[in-house]
Amino acid sequence: MSRRSLQVDDLLYQYLMDQSIREHPAQAALRAATAAHPHAGMQISPEQGQFMALLVRLLGVRRAIEIGVFTGYSALTVALAMPDEGRLLACDISDEYTRVGRPYWADAGVAHKIDLRLAPALETLDAQLAGGAAGHYDFAFIDADKSGYDAYYERCLQLLRTGGLIAIDNTLWSGAVARPAKDADTAALQQLNTKLHGDQRIDLSLLPIGDGLTLARKR
């Protein structure tokens, strides 16, 4: 009996972990290797990763984009969920962060599926469009600088095929989006959420998983 999403306390969260998480050993090892990082909180949670992996399999994703790699957990998760010929265009600006993940991609046998581009994501996406890749991709995950989200969304919408899916992370921003914005990141997320709500180019769902995950299916 429920008219709204459940509040998940620590006990229930541990139950959810124990009863549902099926990580590859490299995923668990990469989470452990990232745990002591000062920005470890940027990593997606295992249950969000497993949900995204399920979406990737359901959609039969072969060509994916990730914007915001950090130490590579979400990239590893998406790569593991794709067939051997699948390819992930992974965009980040930090060699320092992404070099943490690369050995784990290799350990999992998916390094050949991940094409890491170290450059501002907008440059990488615009180069893809200039190279004729519009409509080429099945899936995109946006999880980088919040002020860039709207531009990433617009580029990804062009790069995706009809029926492709864009997943946008942190769209509930620890609840800050529901209150008057006190900073530029919150304002950017509020504007994007409002835009997506009225955007007839997509089918929409905003899920209270992790820090809020918006799913936008290209019509």
Ligand code: SAM
């Ligand atoms: N998806 C990752 C995971 O689950 O571990 C977390 C990504 S973290 C929240 C955001 C990342 O975006 C950082 O690694 C940062 O270097 C990257 N980033 C920030 N600005 C960027 C830009 N303009 N282009 C590409 N990446 C950027």
Ligand code: CA
């Ligand atoms: Ca995030």
